[in-house]
Amino acid sequence: MSFDRDALAACIAAHGAAVRVLVAATAGSAPRDPGTAMLVWENGQSGTIGGGALEHEAVLAARDMLEAGRATAQRRLPLGPALRQCCGGAVTLVWERFDEATLPPPGPRARAMGPAGDMPEAVARKRAAMRPGAPPALLDGWLIEAAMPEARPLWVWGAGHVGRAIVSVMAPLPGRAITWIDLAPDCFPDDIPEGVTAIPAANPAALMPRAPAEADHLILTRDHDLDLALCHAALAHGFASCGLIGSATKWARFRSRLSALGHSNALISRIACPIGDTSLGRDPQAIAVGVASALLKGGNEKMTRDRAV
Known part of the structure; x- marks a missing residue:
């Protein structure tokens, strides 16, 4: 799946600031594929990244971000050793906090996961080459996502x-x-x-x-x-x-x-x-x-x- 700006905008309009939790990458067996995302707000959530301990921890981290006002976070989670899940693989999650002021424009996007600087040329090329619906990519400290395909x-x-x-x-x-x-x-x-x-x-x-x-x-x-x-x-x-x-x-x-x-x-x-x-x-x-x-x-x-x- 790609970045669903419409769903995010509707969530913000209804609930205020929200954190989008994205499965950015997987290795081995994982409950959901890269590109899967869920939205978390102060007292609710929508979507699922696979349920279980992984989702529980992701929601807790999202609510901490909302309370602290942090903008982004990224973490690789081995599902067996870290969460005692039997999938056996690993999932890289990205958390991003959005509100009306930070809602990105439609289309493909690239966002620095750390201090913002000039977009590297490799990231710009990757973003331009991504077809609608392509899975996300992590490159040089940037998250790159394709535009949503037409429904x-x-x-x-x-x-x-x-x-x-x-x-x-x-x-x-x-x-x-x-x-x-x-x-x-x-x-x-x-x-x-x-x-x-x-x-x-x-x-x-x-x-x-x-x-x-x-x-x-x-x-x-x-x-x-x-x-x-x-x-x-x-x-x-x-x-x-x-x-x-x-x-x-x-x-x-x-x-x-x-x-x-x-x-x-x-x-x-x-x-x-x-x-x-x-x-x-x-x-x-x-x-x-x-x-x-x-x-x-x-x-x-x-x-x-x-x-x-």
């Missing part, structure tokens, strides 16, 4: 039981920009998860051209005719992946109708139906778990298909 778009069509379950599972995951569409405002729950854009639309299919071509789509409405219209619109527009809720029987009928609308069999086959993993059951939460697993495994390229009846 992958997920468009969820329908706010019924399954739509709500899927959004609740996917919304907390990093790297997703979720757009949620249904017919009217009262179709949505009172509390929309953070980072989710809910759009009421009398004609949802008319919104399909607004979706990015690289978006994943999940079509989950209460109306089969609307589902068909959305499939038709998605095939005409293009997508990274598309899943349709329904049985194998529903999909056979939809394939025939979409073919009659002029779509090729090869194109129609890019839509996955049924979605998720039917072996998990048909409970909305079980469907949501299967769909989330498929999206995480396939990314924006494909959605795992389960054709079991």
Whole structure:
């Protein structure tokens, strides 16, 4: 993961000064990968660097920094000898205190872990060469972090039981920009998860051209005719992946109708139906778990298909 300035800014706006705890490097077995971070403020925290004794010590150190007003700290922790954890490796943590005045600008960043001086040329080159989403680097006493990659778009069509379950599972995951569409405002729950854009639309299919071509789509409405219209619109527009809720029987009928609308069999086959993993059951939460697993495994390229009846 990269430096998530938006999450840090939101934390500061809500809680005041905060310490960001970053897994800057690992050696051997470790609970989380480099780039993983958590935020700690006076009486709360968000995110996790792996839990257990490592996280407990990290939070205590962060609160000490907040109380003392220190700006940065860095420490390498052997997980077995120092913390009696069984991972066996070592983790290098970086603590950084931020407030409104010290919130950095968007984009890649480099920060001296000690007394600030001119940025070394090697550090500047490393920062410039880092691709979005690259893990952090420690070089010549500086912490270097890449810009955040653009969030992958997920468009969820329908706010019924399954739509709500899927959004609740996917919304907390990093790297997703979720757009949620249904017919009217009262179709949505009172509390929309953070980072989710809910759009009421009398004609949802008319919104399909607004979706990015690289978006994943999940079509989950209460109306089969609307589902068909959305499939038709998605095939005409293009997508990274598309899943349709329904049985194998529903999909056979939809394939025939979409073919009659002029779509090729090869194109129609890019839509996955049924979605998720039917072996998990048909409970909305079980469907949501299967769909989330498929999206995480396939990314924006494909959605795992389960054709079991």
